[in-house]
Amino acid sequence: xxxxxxxxxxxxxxxxxxxxxxxxxxxxxxxxxxxxxxxxxxxxxxxxxxxxxxxxxxxxxxxxxxxxxxxxxxxxxxxxxxxxxxxxxxxxxxxxxxxxxxxxxxxxxxxxxxxxxxxxxxxxxxxxxxxxxxxxxxxxxxxxxxxxxxxxxxxxxxxxxxxxxxxxxxxxxxxxxxxxxxxxxxxxxxxxxxxxxxxxxxxxxxxxxxxxxx
Numbered sequence: 001x002x003x004x005x006x007x008x009x010x011x012x013x014x015x016x017x018x019x020x021x022x023x024x025x026x027x028x029x030x031x032x033x034x035x036x037x038x039x040x041x042x043x044x045x046x047x048x049x050x051x052x053x054x055x056x057x058x059x060x061x062x063x064x065x066x067x068x069x070x071x072x073x074x075x076x077x078x079x080x081x082x083x084x085x086x087x088x089x090x091x092x093x094x095x096x097x098x099x100x101x102x103x104x105x106x107x108x109x110x111x112x113x114x115x116x117x118x119x120x121x122x123x124x125x126x127x128x129x130x131x132x133x134x135x136x137x138x139x140x141x142x143x144x145x146x147x148x149x150x151x152x153x154x155x156x157x158x159x160x161x162x163x164x165x166x167x168x169x170x171x172x173x174x175x176x177x178x179x180x181x182x183x184x185x186x187x188x189x190x191x192x193x194x195x196x197x198x199x200x201x202x203x204x205x206x207x208x209x210x211x212x213x214x
Contacts, residue, residue, distance in 0.1 A: 010042070011049060017073035018066060018116070021084050023098035029076065029084060031055065037063055037071045039101055050101075057105040062089035065113060077118040079126065081143065087115025091130050093141060093148075109139040109148040129154065 001008070014034035021029055028042040032051065037059050039052040055072065056062065062072030066089050075087035079095075086094040086103075091113045093106040112131035121127050126141040136154040141147070 013040070015071040016069060017071050017076070018089075019073065019075045021076040021078055023078065023084060024082060025098070027098055029096065029098070031071045031073060034069070039096075039103075041098070041101070052101045054101070054103070056086060056088050056094050056103055058088050058090040058092055061113075065089040074115050075118045075128070077120060077126075079143070080120055080124075085118055085126060087118050087128060087130070089114055091115050093118075093126075093128070106141070106146065107148065109141070109150055110135075110137045112137075 011032075013030065013032040015031040015037045017030045023029065023041075026044050028044070030040060031037045032040045037055045039055060041050045041052070042048075043050065059072045062074070064070055065072075066074065070089070072088050072090070073086055074089040077085050079085045082098070084096040084098060086096055088094060090108075091110060092108045093115065095104045095106055096102070097104075108130070109128070110130045112133070112135050114132040115128055115130045116132075117129040119127050121140075126143060128139055128141070129136055130139055131137045138151045138154055140149045140151060142149070
């Protein structure tokens with residue numbers, strides 16, 4: 001409780017989502033139960049937790065994929081259309097109806113696992129980053145046509161390295177994808193600039209096939 005500067009223990013959840021999200025009514029969505037990783041919603045108005053008895057569609061394939069003990073949710077975002085959208089660690093996109101808790105598997109934009117980033121673009125479409133192990137793909141999902149469009153691989157313009165894990169932020173005219181962590185020096189004790197690896201996709205919304213995508 002920010003105003004009172006007080007923290008409270010609500011309950012033991014036992015499941016670790018990578019990202020959580022709020023629905024349009026302020027409900028907090030995540031997962032509980034270290035075995036089944038079912039969904040739950042905390043309602044701040046009622047100060048109560050709604051415990052659902054189902055998980056996301058590919059819970060078995062997504063659990064423990066990011067790291068030991070990790071739940072199936074890799075990313076989640078409010079879609080500004082009344083729904084939440086979940087990226088499972090399996091690499092598939094899921095639509096969640098906050099009114100009922102129902103989930104719908106929308107498919108995978110790429111063969112690889114992981115979907116570490118989801119954002120709503122200024123054009124109202126859903127963008128994300130799918131993939132892992134130096135094969136990360138920037139994609140767009142058209143919710144009206146229910147169709148994925150893969151815009152390209154994420155590549156550092158300076159060294160050509162495709163990033164293993166890349167959260168994304170969207171702004172006017174571009175998408176910024178940043179690698180978590182810093183590259184290690186090639187030799188122990190060497191003094192070098194340990195900047196975070198990153199890639200900036202200028203005008204990616206207007207020109208999906210930009211020179212920063214390959």
